[in-house]
Amino acid sequence: GQQVMQIPQYQHVQEGEDFTTYCNSSTTLSNIQWYKQRPGGHPVFLIQLVKSGEVKKQKRLTFQFGEAKKNSSLHITATQTTDVGTYFCALSGGYQKVTFGTGTKLQVIP
């Protein structure tokens, strides 16, 4: 099945600094999703990207799909303590099956 590499695995930032996590695949993707999981919580859907080169924004979060549709990134501008959690990318594998990346755990130091 499809595999996805997500980096970094952990990231500690000072509050107010920017943060970026990357998701890379060896194969061309039909779409990519991003989820956030707060500590002790469950994953929550953030966004889905479908088009090559697509960029979407949600307040301080910017999501990008690579031109070749093999990679994606999530960038958070000026992190806040509410951004703490683990961010997962997820690939659609067809037949409604989704493969999740290993996640990037973000810690924000006040």
Place this chain on the structure above:
Amino acid sequence: DAGITQSPRHKVTETGTPVTLRCHQTENHRYMYWYRQDPGHGLRLIHYSYGVKDTDKGEVSDGYSVSRSKTEDFLLTLESATSSQTSVYFCAISDPQETQYFGPGTRLLVL
């Protein structure tokens, strides 16, 4: 949040005992999933269902079985629990756009 509940929310059991986890949805979605989450491994698919009595294996299905007798319920059974099955188990449903909605999770400890 989507109408997904899991029971129990926490369970401690002993090696060799059977365990059944229940997932219940009120969204009438066709697709349901069981994942396990372990440090360093993200979310790994155990089994999924694409309709009543229609199920298939995921990437880590060994030691697990599932059943779906009604649209709203998806059961995960550990026939004989082992310590390696200590984990957090999440149920999920997906909408036609393949967005996944997760339940609150079940923390299982196998001693």
